[in-house]
Structure formats: C-alpha cells, structure tokens
Amino acid sequence: MSWNCEQIEERLSDYLDNLLSAGERTEFERHAAGCARCTPLIARVGGIIRRVQSLAPIEVPPRLVPVILDQTIGPRGWRRWLAMAPTLLQPRFAMGFATAAASLVILFYASGLSPAKIRKADLNPVNIYRSVNRQSHLVYARGVKYVNDMRVVYEIQSRLRPPESPVREETPTPEPPVGSPDQKSQGAPHPGRSSTRSSNLYAFVVTQTLAGSSQ
Amino acid sequence: MQPDAQLVQDCLRGHGPAWEELVHRHSRRVFNICYRFTGNSTEAEDLSQEVFLKIYRSLASYREVSGGFATWLTSVTRNLLVDHYRRTRRDRLTDSIEDEMPRLEEKHSGGRMPDKIVAEAQLSAQVQQALSHLSPELREAVILRDLQGLEYSEIHEVLLVPEGTVKSRINRGRIELARILLQMGVKPD
Numbered sequence: 001m002s003w004n005c006e007q008i009e010e011r012l013s014d015y016l017d018n019l020l021s022a023g024e025r026t027e028f029e030r031h032a033a034g035c036a037r038c039t040p041l042i043a044r045v046g047g048i049i050r051r052v053q054s055l056a057p058i059e060v061p062p063r064l065v066p067v068i069l070d071q072t073i074g075p076r077g078w079r080r081w082l083a084m085a086p087t088l089l090q091p092r093f094a095m096g097f098a099t100a101a102a103s104l105v106i107l108f109y110a111s112g113l114s115p116a117k118i119r120k121a122d123l124n125p126v127n128i129y130r131s132v133n134r135q136s137h138l139v140y141a142r143g144v145k146y147v148n149d150m151r152v153v154y155e156i157q158s159r160l161r162p163p164e165s166p167v168r169e170e171t172p173t174p175e176p177p178v179g180s181p182d183q184k185s186q187g188a189p190h191p192g193r194s195s196t197r198s199s200n201l202y203a204f205v206v207t208q209t210l211a212g213s214s215q
Numbered sequence: 216m217q218p219d220a221q222l223v224q225d226c227l228r229g230h231g232p233a234w235e236e237l238v239h240r241h242s243r244r245v246f247n248i249c250y251r252f253t254g255n256s257t258e259a260e261d262l263s264q265e266v267f268l269k270i271y272r273s274l275a276s277y278r279e280v281s282g283g284f285a286t287w288l289t290s291v292t293r294n295l296l297v298d299h300y301r302r303t304r305r306d307r308l309t310d311s312i313e314d315e316m317p318r319l320e321e322k323h324s325g326g327r328m329p330d331k332i333v334a335e336a337q338l339s340a341q342v343q344q345a346l347s348h349l350s351p352e353l354r355e356a357v358i359l360r361d362l363q364g365l366e367y368s369e370i371h372e373v374l375l376v377p378e379g380t381v382k383s384r385i386n387r388g389r390i391e392l393a394r395i396l397l398q399m400g401v402k403p404d
Contacts, residue, residue: 043403045390045393048397050403052361052362053361055362057243057244058247063260065239068238071267
C-alpha cells in the first residue's frame, strides 16, 4: 500500500534525518516523486531547515562568565589566590616562605623593635629614617667598643706570654740539675721579671680603661 | 581535555578551576538555548546566570549514570525556561516580541561587514522572530534539535516525554518554522 500525503508530512523529519528504514524510504520517495503537493514541501522544509542548522552559535556576552563565577565561587582576586594555593603550598615554595618569614622576624627583633610598642607615628618615613639612623650609629659604636676591648685583651695576652728569643739571649737557661723536677722554671717567668711585667700590665690596663671611658 | 564528570568530582572537592572550566565549556550552550527561547539577550543572560547558580548548588545530585553532564545541564536550563515562560506570560502578551531586528539593522548600517556575515546575521534574526511565533513545546524541540544539534534520545531525556512525542514535535515545529520563514522571504538552501 503506497503512502498518502498525510503520511509524508508526518514522516518528513524522519526522512530528513535519515531515520526511515530502507522500505519506508522507498515508499516515501515513490510518493514524493509523483505528488505535486509533497515534492515542493519536502524541498522547502528541507532547504529551510538546512539553513537553520547552518547558523553559527551566538557569541556569549563577555561579562557573562565572570558574573557567573563571581556569583558562585566568589570575586576574581580571591579566585586567583585560591588557584595558586596548591602551587604555593609545594614544599620548596613553602620552605622558602617560612625561611624568609623567619629571617624577617629575626631582623625585626634584632633592630630593637617590639610589635607591642609600635605606634602609628613610628610608621612615619621620617621616624623610620631616624630610628634606622640611630640604630646604625648604636651598632657602629658597639662595634668600635668591641674591637677596642678585644685589642686590650690581646695586648694583655701578648704581654703575659713569655718572651722568646731576646730573653734567651740575655739569660741563657742553665742546665737543670739532673733529677730535680723543676717544671716551674720552664713554664713561669723569672720572679723578678714577673713583678716588673705585672706593674707594666697594670699601668697599661689603667691607661686603656681611662682612654675607653674618655671616648 | 578532562571529562565533565571528572570536573564535577573536582568541583565537589572544592577545586575552583574545575568549576571555571565547566562554566567556560558550557556557557555558550546555555546562553544560546536561553536566547533562542526568549529572543532577548538580557533575559538570556539573567537566565544563564540562574541556570549556573542552580547547577552549582545541586552539583552533588548529579549522577553520571543518568546521562551526560551536558544533557543534565540542558534539562535544568529547559526547566528554568519553562518556569520563566509561565511566570512572564502575562507581561509578554502586552510587550512586543520583535526586539532583535533593530539591533541587526544597526549592525548592518554602521559596519563594513562582509555580505556573508550580514546575510547570516539577518537569517539569525529572522529565525529568532519565526521561533517566537511557535508554541513553547514546538519551539524548544526545534531549538534543541536544529540549533543545538541534540540527538532524539537526548531530547527525550531533556523533555521527559516519549520519543514518539519528541519526533512529532520536531516534525511539526520544523514545518511551521519553514512556513513562517518562507513567508518572511527566506529562500531555501
């Protein structure tokens, strides 16, 4: 039994989308070939729908995606930081940040500041400059004092050390008597020389101390 | 490219970039369905935002076995559009639905667009106008099939009506759309 016009119209989309079986397709085309009503219908609907299908999608307005993201996962700045979080938490970066933070804390406390004592005025550039200037002078003065102190210590040490070749030239050491364990004469200086050296040393220390205090 | 289902799992674990990727991947589809259904760019934007907000809140209810993410997204979009259509029916009866033609004419007069682009923009506007004359049932069927390129089975999952009904709606929608476009002077391919 051949198809009528109503059947053709009902199955038109199946024909256009190739959903008819081989037998149905044959019947469809047989009717369409000889029908003055159906042939133009198939051509027009097929032609128009192909043009509709060829339309490109409409471009999304540029603001749409940012607005959606803002509404769902928050503002953009936060999103960027949250996206970087996994990278920043990698051990190599995390260790680097921790070391830098520890260094800053050490520097902060070493510079004589205390978080509890910081006032708003301390953040003024002029005050920061003054503070840094004062701290640097203090550090310099402490350094100078330290070097002077060390010099005194070395002077004392060098004077306490037994003289070597000149002493040996003046008083050649006699041969120690055999069997007498006179270890003192080797390690300690001569009694007479020792007293002279002590008085010299005392005078030197007093002089240096006076000089240090006058500075 | 990561599959949608994997991105959904990443989203549920709180991975923001996975959600960004999903939005970038599917915003065009959602916006186009909304725009073709409503015929209004501002409304389509608002509805697209609403769709993604709803999707974001109900991601946990997505099951991969119940169909692809795109089908689920399309289904949510379609349901919102139907709600929106019912909500605004009274307003629409008093408004003009031909709001797209002036925009096309502005583009045409102001630019140096090649003829092909002008012709496509004009056809797009005419299709939009013709779609607005279809009933919502036929309109959504034609949009999903011919403008979104969904398979019959996918449309059946989105609309939740028997496949026979899907076929019938697509067929009637196409014949009606072609009739209107021919009346508007559109030439067949």
